[in-house]
Amino acid sequence: MLTEREKMILKIIVNDYTKSGVPVGSKALSSQLPIHVSSATVRNEMAFLEEIGLITKNHSSSGRVPSIEGYRYYVDNLLNPNPIDNSDMMMIQNSLSGRFRQIDEIVQQSADILSNLTNYTALTLKPEQETTPILGSFRLVPLGNHKVMAILITDNDEVVNQVFHIDGDLGGDKLDAVVRMINDKLAGKPLDEVITKLKTEIVPEILKYVKNPDSLVQTLDDVLMQASTNQFYIGGELNLLSFTDNNDISYLKPIYSLLNDTDDAAKFIKSSDNSISVQIGPELSNDLLKDYSIITGSYDVGPYGKGVIAVLGPTRMPYSRVIGIVDGFRNELSKKLRNYYDKYNQ
Amino acid sequence: MLTEREKMILKIIVNDYTKSGVPVGSKALSSQLPIHVSSATVRNEMAFLEEIGLITKNHSSSGRVPSIEGYRYYVDNLLNPNPIDNSDMMMIQNSLSGRFRQIDEIVQQSADILSNLTNYTALTLKPEQETTPILGSFRLVPLGNHKVMAILITDNDEVVNQVFHIDGDLGGDKLDAVVRMINDKLAGKPLDEVITKLKTEIVPEILKYVKNPDSLVQTLDDVLMQASTNQFYIGGELNLLSFTDNNDISYLKPIYSLLNDTDDAAKFIKSSDNSISVQIGPELSNDLLKDYSIITGSYDVGPYGKGVIAVLGPTRMPYSRVIGIVDGFRNELSKKLRNYYDKYNQ
DNA sequence: GTTAGCACTTAACACAGATGACTGCTAAAT
DNA sequence: ATTTAGCAGTCATCTGTGTTAAGTGCTAAC
Numbered sequence: 001m002l003t004e005r006e007k008m009i010l011k012i013i014v015n016d017y018t019k020s021g022v023p024v025g026s027k028a029l030s031s032q033l034p035i036h037v038s039s040a041t042v043r044n045e046m047a048f049l050e051e052i053g054l055i056t057k058n059h060s061s062s063g064r065v066p067s068i069e070g071y072r073y074y075v076d077n078l079l080n081p082n083p084i085d086n087s088d089m090m091m092i093q094n095s096l097s098g099r100f101r102q103i104d105e106i107v108q109q110s111a112d113i114l115s116n117l118t119n120y121t122a123l124t125l126k127p128e129q130e131t132t133p134i135l136g137s138f139r140l141v142p143l144g145n146h147k148v149m150a151i152l153i154t155d156n157d158e159v160v161n162q163v164f165h166i167d168g169d170l171g172g173d174k175l176d177a178v179v180r181m182i183n184d185k186l187a188g189k190p191l192d193e194v195i196t197k198l199k200t201e202i203v204p205e206i207l208k209y210v211k212n213p214d215s216l217v218q219t220l221d222d223v224l225m226q227a228s229t230n231q232f233y234i235g236g237e238l239n240l241l242s243f244t245d246n247n248d249i250s251y252l253k254p255i256y257s258l259l260n261d262t263d264d265a266a267k268f269i270k271s272s273d274n275s276i277s278v279q280i281g282p283e284l285s286n287d288l289l290k291d292y293s294i295i296t297g298s299y300d301v302g303p304y305g306k307g308v309i310a311v312l313g314p315t316r317m318p319y320s321r322v323i324g325i326v327d328g329f330r331n332e333l334s335k336k337l338r339n340y341y342d343k344y345n346q
Numbered sequence: 347m348l349t350e351r352e353k354m355i356l357k358i359i360v361n362d363y364t365k366s367g368v369p370v371g372s373k374a375l376s377s378q379l380p381i382h383v384s385s386a387t388v389r390n391e392m393a394f395l396e397e398i399g400l401i402t403k404n405h406s407s408s409g410r411v412p413s414i415e416g417y418r419y420y421v422d423n424l425l426n427p428n429p430i431d432n433s434d435m436m437m438i439q440n441s442l443s444g445r446f447r448q449i450d451e452i453v454q455q456s457a458d459i460l461s462n463l464t465n466y467t468a469l470t471l472k473p474e475q476e477t478t479p480i481l482g483s484f485r486l487v488p489l490g491n492h493k494v495m496a497i498l499i500t501d502n503d504e505v506v507n508q509v510f511h512i513d514g515d516l517g518g519d520k521l522d523a524v525v526r527m528i529n530d531k532l533a534g535k536p537l538d539e540v541i542t543k544l545k546t547e548i549v550p551e552i553l554k555y556v557k558n559p560d561s562l563v564q565t566l567d568d569v570l571m572q573a574s575t576n577q578f579y580i581g582g583e584l585n586l587l588s589f590t591d592n593n594d595i596s597y598l599k600p601i602y603s604l605l606n607d608t609d610d611a612a613k614f615i616k617s618s619d620n621s622i623s624v625q626i627g628p629e630l631s632n633d634l635l636k637d638y639s640i641i642t643g644s645y646d647v648g649p650y651g652k653g654v655i656a657v658l659g660p661t662r663m664p665y666s667r668v669i670g671i672v673d674g675f676r677n678e679l680s681k682k683l684r685n686y687y688d689k690y691n692q
Numbered sequence: 693g694t695t696a697g698c699a700c701t702t703a704a705c706a707c708a709g710a711t712g713a714c715t716g717c718t719a720a721a722t
Numbered sequence: 723a724t725t726t727a728g729c730a731g732t733c734a735t736c737t738g739t740g741t742t743a744a745g746t747g748c749t750a751a752c
Binding site: 099101102136137139141143144145146147149151153157159161162163164165218219222238239241242249252253256343344 | 445447448482483485487489490491492493495497499503505507508509510511564565568584585587588595598599602689690
């Protein structure tokens with residue numbers, strides 16, 4: 001347990017360092033303390049904080065820098081989140097007030113706004129129910145010229161479609177029969193179950209109607225996969241440049257591909273509980289991200305599930321400011337999406 | 347008109363400089379010349395080449411560097427394109443041999459391959475006919491729960507779709523009536539004409555069937571716009587980093603947004619004639635690109651139109667190598683796409 | 693027309709102090 | 723038992739200087 005004065009000192013070190021990026025020394029620190037103590041006293045305290053591992057220094061005569069443990073302590077105990085700026089809030093509301101054609105557009109746009117506000121990289125994940133989505137229905141729409149569009153609708157109102165080509169002539173009535181068969185067998189079932197049943201139960205049935213079902217089956221599989229993997233979006237990828245010390249492309253490329261891999265990236269931002277969570281450097285269990293922190297916040301769209309927004313920045317980021325922004329944003333986004341769903345889905 | 351020796355010297359300067367990035371001096375140059383002359387002679391020739399503006403130097407005692415005019419002369423008169431590497435060709439054929447769901451995927455993948463081969467940034471444009479595409483037909487598919495999908499099919503087999511929401515209850519028969527009306531009036535007409543007629547002729551008609559047609563009309567407009575703007579793809583955006591001297595983010599950001607603006611970027615790569623064209627630095631009529639060159643090559647898919655592939659690199663890029671790659675690639679891509687169309691559209 | 697030779701220019705590099713912002717420690721003051 | 727002043731020591735950063743190497747232009751001889 002730290003004394004009040006030690007806490008104050010740690011807090012100032014983190015605040016200063018995240019703002020300026022310059023290691024903070026005893027003299028500058030003592031002048032910022034609300035109580036009057038000499039720099040020598042501060043030095044003694046700093047020696048103690050270093051001993052218990054909350055701060056370190058780069059070389060023997062440099063100022064102090066928070067360690068990972070120091071950031072953690074700060075985030076858990078010392079930080080009071082700045083409420084979001086009024087102008088930032090205006091900007092959010094403004095950007096979210098346009099006409100959107102689908103949920104995806106809102107979530108994607110959110111990533112862009114969030115990265116603009118923070119000047120970091122932002123990740124956003126669509127709302128999802130806790131349980132796997134359920135197949136609403138399938139459609140097959142003949143488009144002429146051997147083309148058919150497969151459409152899949154889930155119970156949480158996601159629509160996925162894909163066009164495929166079919167050999168030979170396939171009348172609309174035959175397609176209808178296939179659709180009826182599939183819906184009879186699969187509608188109302190969770191998607192993961194549908195995926196497995198597709199191969200075991202459906203393929204043999206399809207063979208009764210269609211001679212060469214490869215492209216049809218492959219398409220069904222594609223849309224199912226698409227509907228059941230969680231879509232997420234990135235905004236401000238370029239900002240990585242500005243806060244990565246090592247401006248070397250060979251260092252950045254793997255990070256970019258990490259971010260662009262749906263499964264990998266979702267892992268980092270999914271584990272968020274109900275509100276805001278902060279993961280710092282090595283806590284992220286990926287060596288590439290050891291100098292980065294991720295702040296995630298979940299947003300709640302009631303019966304339509306929960307989504308996640310996240311900011312990826314350097315470990316030395318102004319946590320209270322960013323947390324304030326993420327918190328303000330997730331509330332606003334919840335509101336916006338509830339509205340959106342309510343408007344169209346009752 | 348340059349003498350043969352002057353041409354040789356200019357050629358070596360360009361070759362050397364594009365390879366090494368280091369200004370080339372008289373001594374190194376003389377040792378590379380096939381005829382034996384001393385460095386002093388080379389210096390005299392270089393002074394002349396500088397006088398007529400084909401080369402410059404960075405400071406009074408540095409080696410020579412090609413000027414924009416020098417590159418232009420080289421590209422027009424001196425360059426003999428390297429035929430594409432066998433291994434590169436293998437890599438292209440390999441990457442294009444997978445299963446693709448649509449043309450767009452192939453064109454997108456092409457941008458990635460091309461950027462990998464060159465280590466520069468690649469842009470690709472879908473094949474397009476010379477004339478504006480013609481509206482094949484419209485569909486409106488009710489998906490239940492107030493959702494309707496609008497589908498547009500053009501004569502060059504492009505399919506565009508979008509889901510929208512509709513207030514109140516709209517029976518399938520009413521939708522069918524709207525669709526029939528639209529197709530009667532507009533099918534077979536070029537898209538630009540369709541776009542203007544939509545507002546003048548169609549909206550009043552729609553009002554007969556639908557009370558609140560806003561979202562429907564807006565959606566029709568959206569899909570029409572989407573079908574008539576040329577889609578293009580970018581590969582290897584990150585590579586910009588590695589060949590931009592000024593590694594400053596404030597310098598790169600506008601270039602990225604330039605590239606991501608469909609209209610702007612398409613302008614640079616569309617003007618290509620039948621084969622390969624090279625645009626160097628200031629010739630690109632955009633100050634942001636004054637240190638870059640673009641090599642475009644068009645590919646031909648017979649009756650389905652022509653597309654463009656392009657490589658964006660630094661003005662000092664190894665033109666003969668890149669031109670060889672672009673040329674090899676466009677041939678391969680033509681073949682692949684002809685196959686693709688033939689297979690599905692007869 | 694070509695070449696050798698020479699004086700001159702410049703970027704790049706390395707090295708040596710000087711500077712300044714720190715720290716840790718000690719001994720005196722509170 | 724804290725707190726403080728004072729001081730020696732450390733280290734990154736900056737500045738100035740000399741050196742090197744590559745390259746040029748010019749001139750006079752070939």
